[in-house]
Amino acid sequence: MASDVEIGRITTDIPARLDRLPWARWHWMVVIGLGTVWILDGLEVTIVGSMSDALKPTDTGLGMSSFDIGLAGAVYVAGACLGALFFGQLTDRFGRKKLFLLTLGVYTFATVLTAFAPNPLWYFVARFITGMGIGGEYAAINSAIDELIPKHYRGRVDVAINGSFWVGAALGSLLTIPLLDPKVVDPALGWRLAFGLGAVLAVGILVVRRHVPESPRWLFIHGREDEGEQIVGDIEETVHRESHHDLPQVHDDPITIRQRRTISIPEIAKTVFTLYPKRTVLCLSLFVGQAFLYNAFFFTYGDALTTFFDVKQTGWYLAVFAVSNFLGALLLSRLFDTIGRVKMITGTYILSGVLLAIAGFVLGSLNATTLTLFGVVIFFFASAGASAAYLTASEVFPLETRALCIAFFYAIGTAVGGISGPLLFGALIDQASKSKDITHLAIGYFIGAALMVVGGLVEAFLGVKAEGQSLESIAQPLTAEDAHEGGGEHEGRRVTSPSPA
Template sequence: MKTTMNVNTVVDQGKFKSFHVNIILWCLFIVLFDGYDLAINGVVLPLLMQEWGMSAVQAGMLASTALAGMMFGAMGFGMLADRIGRKKVILICVSLFSFFTFLGGFSSNPTEFAVLRFIAGLGIGGVLPNLVALTSEYAPQRLRSTLVTTMFSGYAVGGIMAALCGKWFTADFGWQIMFFIAGIPLLFIPLFWKFLPESLTFLVKANKQDQARYFLKKVDPDAQVSPDTQLVLSSNDQTQSASVKALFTENRAIGTFLFWIAFFMCLLMLYALGSWLPKLMMAAGYSLGSSLMFLMALNIGAVIGTISGGVLADRFNFKSVLIGMLIVGVLSLVGLGFNSPQPVIYLLVSLAGASSIGCSILLYSFVAQYYPVAVRSTGIGWASAIGRTGAIVGPILIGYLLGLELPHKWNFIAVAIPGVIGAIAIFFIRKAQTDEEVAALENVNKATVKTQRSYS
């Protein structure tokens, strides 16, 4: 006799196992190089401006080419993964961004550099939503935010690695060495193929029951899964379309738009800092070497903010944690505009990293929990893609401000303003109610009114 088992329920109620550690570590490794790729801009832009004779505005536009690619990659690969599986898309994206970032080290002019960075950006933007979705999909519900943000802390670790490599190697080997290092993930493609699991949702929807049973037993070895067990998804996930239209159904339209605003503002702030912090600190009177150490402080703060933010989000209200982090970030950035002792500056930079990068990463976890599993990659992908437009604007905006040679405090205030707007957008996000929930609530209200009338 065939029995059915809801995989969402098993995963949600599961215990943390070595299988989860495997997923977290491999995804963290991939994210590490994504963070490294972001921080490359902050390291090499001052050197490229000098070598190719570019203005700050031109350098900002050059930094934004990869970010433009990330926007299209997030949109396209997010939807593709909901159709062909997350694992295949992750491998495609890693191959793209590793290979074309590596080729960027051979660029001889800004045009070649821009084209290669755009193609690399397709992979970078496409891999992030799928890593978040895959980790979130296998994580027990009580630890979901903690595990997603722990995995994503590799983003900031990659930034630390970029700052250290820039300080140690660029003087002897030139800016090119930074791009050659980015090709390392290509060597690990066979290991990703072997050790990364496929999406359970995809396997069940594609009716690949044997593979789905295998991974479900990995999640919960005690689950009573036999060869005759029919695995199913929660009803909403089983029938939900993976199209963009699904992001605006089931009363999710307002939430979707607010997430897009929040992503736009947070990524504008993040990429403005990630691309220009060394140059901003040089404008404030620090040397390039000292400025690279500020970039490292930014990412050390990001590691702490990302992990602690995930833990807090699992214990307290998600929105309150995000808004609180953004307020700390805004105050820190405003504080950087004033002359302070160097230890205070390092502290403020670390707090700015903890809030800006930590909040941006935590937003991925928030949006992953907002959408049903079946449209999760699409939802994360489009929110990330809209956010990438902010990421494109950020480096160009700061490049323009640097070109105006305003007092350096105005540069930091400009970076802080998007944090205020992002906090407001997050404040108004409400949990989406399905059509069934709305109808049930209306029936309850009608029954209440009817009862009150009968008493009156």
């Protein structure tokens, strides 16, 4: 295709200049503007889990069964998978910023649509579109964050941001308490207001996100190095002003790359399956394990509490569970940059898998409180490991394919674990509710535990020691490989600039 042809060759130090920056308020703006997508996702998933009873009555809800609730969760995840693949390809082609604004708009529109659902079919369609927006966000946001955050902070920032899903989960859990109280809000209105609040939060995020720049790394690959230089210069000036110190010298070598407007799908497929087969196996193992564990347990957790333990208000239980998940990702995140990716991912995956298996064996003797306590301990570790799965996929593949690779592994892993998990657990709950025997859920716990342990073992053997490394040294850009393959035949333009301080 004409759009795939070479449009130039440059030598640039843009990645080195971004990686050597000290942490400043500007980086917090990036974290708040981009990272809050996980809060939205957590809010969405928790509201659906907490609303299971509110959606069942035919007069005030939508007349949905437990299986329908599980199906809605599966439809949401299916939308997220397709949205990740669709928008992920567009993110690599048209840029990070255009897509992280577009996908947030899709999410906002679909959430409002959900709030006005008159019947289950409308609700399913709205949940599918909502999932598409969130899935697209994962691809656009993870790639943008990793390309803007300095290398020495990338691990802790990624893990903590992905863990902020549980801030949204806690907010969703607490919001549903008054909204589901018939003494406070009309039952026919409460669940609709809960979904509407997600749209309000999204609009607030959009205000901040408008100020986040395009990734300079993406710009120089696609022949827009002048824009990239301008953005990096502005970032350096801002960080210098905020830190009140001279910026460190640039020590990493510049890179020479062959610019292209787009990279073809066959080139991307070659990257994933031929150049990096071990990393492909690694990411699939991590994503399948965490997706099944979380979606199977959490999509139907509220339903399990109400069905087996007669809990009327699940919000308090879900909030405690969510806080533990966020604290795990937040408190353990720094260790992914200090102890290292391989040791931490291996440890969190295997430990959480073993603990989940133990919970499966004693499931029959648990009550609502002890089940929640098991979840608190298990997912304190699992949340950090699961967050690191997104970190791994976003940093171990070349820049030109980053968004689509994130989307690919998210979609495959989530399709296996996120669709089959809720469907399996929804069917198990329907079956077990007849006898009020929660032990029917144990098989799902054992499957999730086994997949987590396998993921941990794969990490131990195939994991990448990416802590403190630049993205370009972890996975050399495809265009940089092309430039080397071309020998010294063409002299590349040098586009490097001194720091402002």
